[in-house]
Amino acid sequence: MKQVLQLIVNGEPQSCAVEPERTLLEALRYDLGLTGSKQGCDKGDCGACTVLVDGEPTLACITLALSVDGQRVTTVEGLARGPELHPVQDTFDQYGAAQCGFCTPGMLVSAWACLEQNPSATVDDLKLALSGNLCRCTGYTKIFEACLKAGERLKTEREKAGAR
Amino acid sequence: MSTTAPPKPEPAKVETAFSVIGKRNRKIEGRRKVTGAAVYTDDLAFPRMLHARILRSPHAHARIKSIDLTRALAHPGVVAGCTGKDMPVPYGIIPWTRDEYALGLDKVAYVGDAVACLAATDERTAAEALALIEVEYEVLPTVLTIEDALAHDDEPHQVNPFAKKGNVSKHVGLTFGDVDGALAASDVTIEETFEYAGSTHVPIEPHCAIGVPELNGVITVYSSTQVPHYLHRELARVLEMPADRIRVIQPTVGGGFGGKSEPFDLEFCVAWLARATGRPVKLLYTREEVFYAHRGRHPMRLTYKAGVSKDGALTGVKSKIHIDGGAYSSFGLVTTYYSGQLLTAPYRFPTYEFDSTRVFTNKPCCGPKRGHGSVQPRFAFECLLDMLAEKVGMDPIEIRRKNFIGDNTRTVNELRVTSNGFLECLSIVERASGWKERFRKLPFGKGLGVAGSMYISGTNYPIYPNDMPQSAVQIRVDRSGRVTVFCGASDIGQGSDSLLAYVVAEELGVELEAIRVVAADTDLTPVDMGAYSSRVTFMVGNAAIDAVKKLKKPIQQAVAEHWDVPAHSVWLAGGKVGTWDDPEKSMSPAEAFVLAESKFGTLGSVGSYNTPKDVHGTYRGGTIGASPAYSFTAHIAEVDVDVETGMVDVKKIWLAHDCGRAINPTLVEGQMDGSAYMGFAEAIMEEQAFKPTGLHDGPSLLDYKIPTSMDCPAFESHIVESVDAEGPYGAKEAGEGPLHPSVPAIANAIHDAIGVRMTQLPFTPAKVLKALREKRTAGRAWKGVV
Numbered sequence: 001m002k003q004v005l006q007l008i009v010n011g012e013p014q015s016c017a018v019e020p021e022r023t024l025l026e027a028l029r030y031d032l033g034l035t036g037s038k039q040g041c042d043k044g045d046c047g048a049c050t051v052l053v054d055g056e057p058t059l060a061c062i063t064l065a066l067s068v069d070g071q072r073v074t075t076v077e078g079l080a081r082g083p084e085l086h087p088v089q090d091t092f093d094q095y096g097a098a099q100c101g102f103c104t105p106g107m108l109v110s111a112w113a114c115l116e117q118n119p120s121a122t123v124d125d126l127k128l129a130l131s132g133n134l135c136r137c138t139g140y141t142k143i144f145e146a147c148l149k150a151g152e153r154l155k156t157e158r159e160k161a162g163a164r
Numbered sequence: 165m166s167t168t169a170p171p172k173p174e175p176a177k178v179e180t181a182f183s184v185i186g187k188r189n190r191k192i193e194g195r196r197k198v199t200g201a202a203v204y205t206d207d208l209a210f211p212r213m214l215h216a217r218i219l220r221s222p223h224a225h226a227r228i229k230s231i232d233l234t235r236a237l238a239h240p241g242v243v244a245g246c247t248g249k250d251m252p253v254p255y256g257i258i259p260w261t262r263d264e265y266a267l268g269l270d271k272v273a274y275v276g277d278a279v280a281c282l283a284a285t286d287e288r289t290a291a292e293a294l295a296l297i298e299v300e301y302e303v304l305p306t307v308l309t310i311e312d313a314l315a316h317d318d319e320p321h322q323v324n325p326f327a328k329k330g331n332v333s334k335h336v337g338l339t340f341g342d343v344d345g346a347l348a349a350s351d352v353t354i355e356e357t358f359e360y361a362g363s364t365h366v367p368i369e370p371h372c373a374i375g376v377p378e379l380n381g382v383i384t385v386y387s388s389t390q391v392p393h394y395l396h397r398e399l400a401r402v403l404e405m406p407a408d409r410i411r412v413i414q415p416t417v418g419g420g421f422g423g424k425s426e427p428f429d430l431e432f433c434v435a436w437l438a439r440a441t442g443r444p445v446k447l448l449y450t451r452e453e454v455f456y457a458h459r460g461r462h463p464m465r466l467t468y469k470a471g472v473s474k475d476g477a478l479t480g481v482k483s484k485i486h487i488d489g490g491a492y493s494s495f496g497l498v499t500t501y502y503s504g505q506l507l508t509a510p511y512r513f514p515t516y517e518f519d520s521t522r523v524f525t526n527k528p529c530c531g532p533k534r535g536h537g538s539v540q541p542r543f544a545f546e547c548l549l550d551m552l553a554e555k556v557g558m559d560p561i562e563i564r565r566k567n568f569i570g571d572n573t574r575t576v577n578e579l580r581v582t583s584n585g586f587l588e589c590l591s592i593v594e595r596a597s598g599w600k601e602r603f604r605k606l607p608f609g610k611g612l613g614v615a616g617s618m619y620i621s622g623t624n625y626p627i628y629p630n631d632m633p634q635s636a637v638q639i640r641v642d643r644s645g646r647v648t649v650f651c652g653a654s655d656i657g658q659g660s661d662s663l664l665a666y667v668v669a670e671e672l673g674v675e676l677e678a679i680r681v682v683a684a685d686t687d688l689t690p691v692d693m694g695a696y697s698s699r700v701t702f703m704v705g706n707a708a709i710d711a712v713k714k715l716k717k718p719i720q721q722a723v724a725e726h727w728d729v730p731a732h733s734v735w736l737a738g739g740k741v742g743t744w745d746d747p748e749k750s751m752s753p754a755e756a757f758v759l760a761e762s763k764f765g766t767l768g769s770v771g772s773y774n775t776p777k778d779v780h781g782t783y784r785g786g787t788i789g790a791s792p793a794y795s796f797t798a799h800i801a802e803v804d805v806d807v808e809t810g811m812v813d814v815k816k817i818w819l820a821h822d823c824g825r826a827i828n829p830t831l832v833e834g835q836m837d838g839s840a841y842m843g844f845a846e847a848i849m850e851e852q853a854f855k856p857t858g859l860h861d862g863p864s865l866l867d868y869k870i871p872t873s874m875d876c877p878a879f880e881s882h883i884v885e886s887v888d889a890e891g892p893y894g895a896k897e898a899g900e901g902p903l904h905p906s907v908p909a910i911a912n913a914i915h916d917a918i919g920v921r922m923t924q925l926p927f928t929p930a931k932v933l934k935a936l937r938e939k940r941t942a943g944r945a946w947k948g949v950v
Binding site for chain 2: 029030034035036037038039040041042043045046048075076077079080085089090092093094095096098099100101102103104105108126127128130131132133134135136137138139140141142143144
């Protein structure tokens, strides 16, 4: 029997009725219309479904929707700052880090979490942070490049904010 | 002795006269991809949409005696179902080998072969109801290896009843010159057998299709395909409908790599079910099903014999190749030719012979994976060339330089080679990797290896014979200043839509932002053959230039009359219109379009590209492998081999690729990095393997391991521009060529590191340890270590 699921998704309260076996990914994609998060394997292997649950990167395809009832969920649609892209979204676009783009939503969520915590993340830090997100197009080269550039921009932003 | 390679120098700034070409522009759809707004097939939903699932065979080989859908159709929520009998017309991407049915008609030929399909109100119900389908099978003996296939060719063992004889899918034998005589007269000959394991594409997006019934009996199929045009043709055939009643739309595609370059069961099923129910029907493959759909790299066993004179000049090359095709033909006819035809550059072969046989086995069907048919022979030959260099005491790079075929020449099998930047590729990776200081000088366990390759920029002949253009582009401009470009080309992430925008913006002189691209919709766009054989940049680019040239003339004429200057003096560039006659005069493209529209009426043009037809031999099969231009690549790989565990750690791959001209260097580098990555993955970890029952060894991303961000070497990609005379702005391909040398470069690096020749893929710790044991037994020394 369906139960009511309440979430704060990308800052907005959302609710829908879901079966107990509904995954968070299904709820986001099919019940709430947020199709940015992707299903690549449906068993937690590829990372294309990665979203933030209370700030932590989480595999939405192996998370039951009702198990995160009441929590804050951030998807790729929630990374931008209003009409402005977050630096890591912008650098992914600028440096060719998204080819087919299918791993990109999950990859961006993991990269966002890593860089927001540590804008000085090195390639080795990034390798670890992104190791749960499979990309088949890029060999990760341009993803690392985009993340490093985004980290620099974030640091500059924070320095400017700190100086004020 | 230096143990580290020099740092990558900053790319030289080359000033060109172009405003768009050669610039690191963003992709036109890039912003959609980084915001989650890009719409892939599974992101689409339609009112009253049903969800379908396919029942698949649990047997590797069986006759279907009966199928009963009664119980399944009675299951609450199930709306319709179909079986092979509903679509009894065979299909196949190659018109000469149509040997598949949408769903098994009277037999199944591998574990996972499609048997029946159900549509229900939701996906879970459809999946549950599959268990209620009653199928009676008569299990047949299975054929799982090349040996089995050739040894047992009687009827119960025959995998594919469409085969002309036994289990032979295709045989090709071609001889160019007196190769036996040349080998006999060689100072040195080497013969070696190599085994290339099968691997699969693993696009992160699983295949998905939606059939939607429209007015007047039209069916629209949305599909994650990379060949909308061929899908359109085969849908009409199998559904027995006129092609004008079918529309194929390709939404954003989440990767293909060749794995979506022919029709699949799901597309036929959703179209049939949509027609039968009058409701939209979606079918999304599970990841497991993607492994069964396959069409990936063919396993091959390749025996090569090659000879050189004392100075390292090749005398002759001879091969015998067996190809494990799986259950159906797919592109197998072409694969069989490619296994021999595409080896004949960048080195000059004075004589050459190949004999290739593709067989049917009871496994998922192999097909075209990135570098179709030529990655396996390239691995074998580049390793053999390394062995020959060692034997005549030459540096591996020198033997490659020595045998360079040159530009504007013909290969031994009469392929016309135009531009060729291979020597520059070799020099760049030699310098970047510190080869001269480091090769054969690194400590035991560490090594460098080199390899080269060539690949086609599209095929000279389309898959079905016809005299129509291979690519067509339509352009419409109007008084707003907007330029709409229509083309059937298929963007699968490589940047096909952006290529169209870049070329039209450059050629028409408008800003990139003024361009809209409408692509891959068979109702709206002129035919393009699709994203395969690295054809898009060359063919679509040329078609776009043709279209703009025609469109530009009336615009120039209208502006010229307005300013009272000669038409040839009017230029459009960088978002401005001016005249050489008077630097003071200037207007916007929109103003120019208004003048032209006022004078000539609605503005539009069509352009097309077709290949030259005189660039290959006239012998039977001489057209296969012929391309308007060839790309060239060189790799150097650095490895660190742990002799205790057998682990091969690929530290770095330096690659240089002659793409003719980089229309967008960022996208070319992306293709190069991604190609080298995929080759590395095949070399080290990937294998599409099966249990003795024919069951897949592990159809999931946990069992079939692809490299994560932790596993990859560093890739350093260097672009070489040979500026091809016939390519758009000189461009050739970049998407597949750079994969080829990865595997042999790694194998050759392992030899430099520990002195063993790896001849079987993938180079797993077990295989490395075995090779090391054999070397110790043989007592050969390498770098002072026994």
